Amino acid sequence: xxxxEEDPQALSIQEGENATxxxxxxxxxxxxxxxxxxxxxxxxxLILIRSNEREKHSGRLRVTLDTSKKSSSLLxxxxxxxxxxSYFCATARAETSGSRLTFxxxxxxTVNP
Amino acid sequence: xxGITQSPKYLFRKEGQNVTLSCEQNLNHDAMYWYRQDPGxxxxxxxxxxxxxxxxxxxxAEGYSVSREKKESFPLTVTSAQKNPTAFYLCASSTPSxxxxxxxxxxxxxxxx
Numbered sequence: 001x002x003x004x005e006e007d008p009q010a011l012s013i014q015e016g017e018n019a020t021x022x023x024x025x026x027x028x029x030x031x032x033x034x035x036x037x038x039x040x041x042x043x044x045x046l047i048l049i050r051s052n053e054r055e056k057h058s059g060r061l062r063v064t065l066d067t068s069k070k071s072s073s074l075l076x077x078x079x080x081x082x083x084x085x086s087y088f089c090a091t092a093r094a095e096t097s098g099s100r101l102t103f104x105x106x107x108x109x110t111v112n113p
Numbered sequence: 114x115x116g117i118t119q120s121p122k123y124l125f126r127k128e129g130q131n132v133t134l135s136c137e138q139n140l141n142h143d144a145m146y147w148y149r150q151d152p153g154x155x156x157x158x159x160x161x162x163x164x165x166x167x168x169x170x171x172x173x174a175e176g177y178s179v180s181r182e183k184k185e186s187f188p189l190t191v192t193s194a195q196k197n198p199t200a201f202y203l204c205a206s207s208t209p210s211x212x213x214x215x216x217x218x219x220x221x222x223x224x225x226x
Contacts, residue, residue: 033214042117042203042217043156088155092213099144099163099213100171105155 005104006089012110019076021107023089024069030092032065033101034074037086046074046087081113116140117218119204124223126198134189134221136204143208145187146215149173150201159202162187191223198225 007022023032031050035043049056049065049072056063062075076083086108090101117138126132138145144163148156158171162181176195181187187206191198201222205215 042219045214048214099207103156
């Protein structure tokens with residue numbers, strides 16, 4: 001079953017607007033991470049939020065985590081054309097040993113100049 | 114992409130041939146991973162290794178093989194048994210504990226005809 005599922009699949013906004021992406025998961029987690037992927041490139045880690053945290057900030061990024069609803073959101077404020085990319089959530093499950101992450105299918109964000 | 118190299122960036126093979134994708138890291142990370150990404154989709158774990166001379170199957174290991182003889186290197190062989198090998202392959206590494214943030218290489222796009 002899909003552990004991380006992002007919503008929406010695609011999002012198109014104007015420069016300067018905020019972008020919100022959501023991620024839902026099914027099992028207990030140790031932490032949840034967000035990654036960014038520019039077209040045809042590798043993924044870049046953006047931010048990690050642990051299961052005992054509810055909100056975290058990094059620059060223009062704000063991540064929230066609701067473990068009771070098994071969901072997370074990524075907010076990008078004051079978006080720029082350079083933010084155009086795919087964004088993936090990834091979960092580190094609580095019941096597995098080692099260092100596996102399970103990735104969702106991503107949200108394709110387009111920021112129009 | 115820093116610290117992890119994948120070569121080549123593009124690879125073309127005829128059906129029925131085995132092909133080996135290279136992944137090298139200089140981050141002194143113990144854990145390494147191979148993912149497959151199909152167009153418009155998320156990452157699926159093929160194999161991972163938490164320490165030299167040890168590796169585990171991921172979710173889609175059939176038709177693939179790996180070795181981990183050196184800490185820095187984790188090559189992936191796509192065998193002729195893999196029914197649909199055309200895809201984008203991503204290698205990553207991480208420390209085996211703690212935050213398990215993963216660092217990704219730039220990827221290899223494999224086309225089999």
